[in-house]
Amino acid sequence: MRALMIKGSRDLEVCEIAAPPPPAPHEIQVRIRAVALNHIDVWGWRGMAFAKRKLPIVIGAEAAGEIVDLGENVSGLAKGQIVSLYGAQTCGVCDACLEGRDNFCEDVQGIYGFHLDGFAQELMNIPARLAIAAPDGVNAISAACAPVTYGTVEHMLFDNAKLKPGETILIQAGGSGIGTAAIQLAKDVGATVITTVGSDEKIEAARKLGADHVINYQEDRFEGVVRKLTKKKGVDVVFEHVGVDTWVGSMFVLKRGGRLVTCGSTTGIMAEINLFQLFQQQLRIFGSFGCALRNVRDALDKMARGIARPVIDTKISIDEIEIGLKRLEDRRVFGKIMVTL
Secondary structure (H helix, E strand, O other): OEEEEEEEOOEEEEEEOOOOOOOOOOEEEEEEEEEEOOHHHHHHHHOOOOOOOOOOEEOOOOEEEEEEEEOOOOOOOOOOOEEEEOOEEOOOOOHHHHOOOHHHOOOOOEEEOOOEOOOOEOEEEEEHHHEEEOOOOOOHHHHOOHHHHHHHHHHHHHHHOOOOOOOEEEEOOOOOHHHHHHHHHHHHOOOEEEEEEOOOHHHHHHHHHOOOEEEEOOOOOHHHHHHHHOOOOOEEEEEEOOOHHHHHHHHHOEEEEEEEEEOOOOOOOOOOOOHHHHHHOOOEEEEOOOOOHHHHHHHHHHHHOOOOOOOEEEEEEHHHHHHHHHHHHOOOOOOEEEEEO
16 A cells, blocks of 8 residues: 655655455554644654654554444544544543543553654554544545644633633644644634734735734734733733744733643754742643543534634645645645645
8 A cells, every 4th residue: 555755855756565364353444544744743743753753654643434343342433534633643541541631641652644654644553542433424534634733622612621601712823733633612602813924925825714804923912912912911812832932922922811822843852941030920831742532522513613713724635745845844834734535
């Protein structure tokens, strides 16, 4: 079968690999239908790694597929179902996993597509507990956006920042995959949404998603605009994932007692914090990584109800992967780039 493998820095190749054996008793075998690209795929393509990894490795950290076979001990799933695939191989036996909080797993084996062979392959065996069935009406393209894109945002906004109706939120990089998801989910709970984008072309698209105010950060300093929009009070929540380039400004626009939640660092990993500002303004900072299995289920449910509508920038084939990664690296996207298999 075909698989998309990275062999070195910016060296990707579609390869023929052996098909998997029949699934083990607690596994399912899935025919991968769609892979959603994320910045972690760009990092892997560039040769970055959080831990040692062996190359070559199959890429792809977020995907959905169709069940084609089940292990003898699997229940609650059926052949032909579309399933979202959790993006990390967790142990399933620690306290966090038993509670469904797999992003707090005490013995995680790694992230698919980064430390472990990922989802950009035609067939794959995975633990059944890491597959979440899509409700009726949710296709594979949408389901592929649930484990990372919408699951991450669910965890950030509601488990960590605890966004409430009537609050004001600044969503950085609203044209990104998680940015588009955050706009939709924040509006659904009745928040006022301010977002930043990198070009005038993205302004109207962000407004159509529900953003109340859109700032082109290439043209205006978002800090000044946000302070003006909030009459110098600041926002209740900042949804941060850009990193160094926006960190100081994101802290500055928080109101007293405001919350900043962050899941990413695409512009660098080291940022400064004004400690006077932190304690005098009684600010709260939340680091957020991945999501719980419950977050994926909630995201799929919202897709089925029409609340969450994945924004698809482009669909590409497995042979066009470098085009997709380069566009994502250059931020020439609005929403998600999807690889269809």
